[in-house]
Amino acid sequence: MDYHGPTEMANLALRNLTKRYPGVVSVDAIDLTVDHGEFVCLLGPSGCGKTTTLRMIAGFLEPDEGEIGVDGATISSPTAVVPPERRNMSMIFQSYAIWPHMTVRQNVGYPLKMKKIAAAERRSRVDALLAATKLDTQAERYPSELSGGQQQRVAIARALANEPALLLADEPTGNLDSQTADAVLALFRELATAGTTIVMATHERDARQAVDRTIVLADGHIVEDSRRVAEAAA
Numbered sequence: 469m470d471y472h473g474p475t476e477m478a479n480l481a482l483r484n485l486t487k488r489y490p491g492v493v494s495v496d497a498i499d500l501t502v503d504h505g506e507f508v509c510l511l512g513p514s515g516c517g518k519t520t521t522l523r524m525i526a527g528f529l530e531p532d533e534g535e536i537g538v539d540g541a542t543i544s545s546p547t548a549v550v551p552p553e554r555r556n557m558s559m560i561f562q563s564y565a566i567w568p569h570m571t572v573r574q575n576v577g578y579p580l581k582m583k584k585i586a587a588a589e590r591r592s593r594v595d596a597l598l599a600a601t602k603l604d605t606q607a608e609r610y611p612s613e614l615s616g617g618q619q620q621r622v623a624i625a626r627a628l629a630n631e632p633a634l635l636l637a638d639e640p641t642g643n644l645d646s647q648t649a650d651a652v653l654a655l656f657r658e659l660a661t662a663g664t665t666i667v668m669a670t671h672e673r674d675a676r677q678a679v680d681r682t683i684v685l686a687d688g689h690i691v692e693d694s695r696r697v698a699e700a701a702a
Contacts, residue, residue: 478556478633478665479504480525484534487520494520496688497534502667502681504633507660509676510669512685518669521685522636525667526559527552538634555634558627562639564619566611566626573598573607575622579629597625601655617648624655628664635659637668641675653678 480502487495495517502508510518523529525536527549536544543550566575577594585593598604601621611619620640627635637656641649649672657678660666668675676682676694684692 479539480634480665480667481537482521482525482534483537485521485524485531485536486533487517487524487529488532493688495524495531498688498690500683500690500693502665504665505660505663507656507666507678507680508668509679509682510667510685511671511673511675511682513671516685517688518685519638522559522638522667522669525634526557526636527555556630556632557634557636558630558632559636560620560623560627560638560640562642564611564623566619566622568611571608571610572603572614572622575611576603576625576629579626583630593629597628600628600658601625615648616643617645617651620644620648620652621655624652628659633665635664635666637666639670640668641670641672646674649674650678 480500482498482500485495485498485500486493498517498521510521512518520529524531524544527544530549531544531546533546535542538555542548543555567578570578573594576597577590580590580593595604598607601624603618603621603625606614606618611622614622620643624640640656641652644652653675656666656668660680668679682692682694683690
């Protein structure tokens with residue numbers, strides 16, 4: 469794999485993290501730590517709080533109580549939220565959210581263009597990402613010419629363009645067939661090995677086989693942590 473991983477490390481901590489909506493507590497006093505380079509799965513049915521948790525980590529939602537910290541620094545609390553663009557994170561959405569009027573290369577390179585990275589360096593980094601995600605032969609194609617799995621890999625490559633220390637993925641295999649889903653999870657496994665901390669939300673129980681750790685959510689609570697289960701059994 470040509471992708472060399474993030475330039476910074478990320479240790480994530482959620483402390484008493486809570487999010488309420490009228491008539492419902494979506495996330496209820498969650499405490500969770502995720503180590504640098506760990507691949508963690510938030511597992512549970514729709515409405516369990518996993519997507520809301522991801523969106524708070526990304527900075528799209530502010531918590532009603534509790535804090536989110538990265539490497540000891542608080543990035544979210546009820547009184548202050550660091551904007552998403554100032555967090556060294558990227559998020560992959562279930563809908564892919566890639567631009568239909570741009571080629572694969574243009575989609576992947578867009579974040580670097582916005583950061584005014586020099587053209588030569590931009591091309592080099594995009595080439596490495598396309599190779600890592602096995603999209604180099606589709607570089608000049610448009611999203612409408614790609615399969616669902618290829619579009620998802622474009623979204624992954626674009627999310628990695630800024631070399632995030634923390635990668636968030638919301639149901640990244642939900643629209644994929646089982647073989648393609650396995651390939652995407654295998655790619656995430658490689659990224660974690662390269663040093664990227666990954667938190668993925670899914671309802672697919674088969675994802676347990678690919679991750680370092682599974683956090684099961686129900687009604688906004690953590691009901692099972694595979695690390696604690698393993699420690700109790702040891």
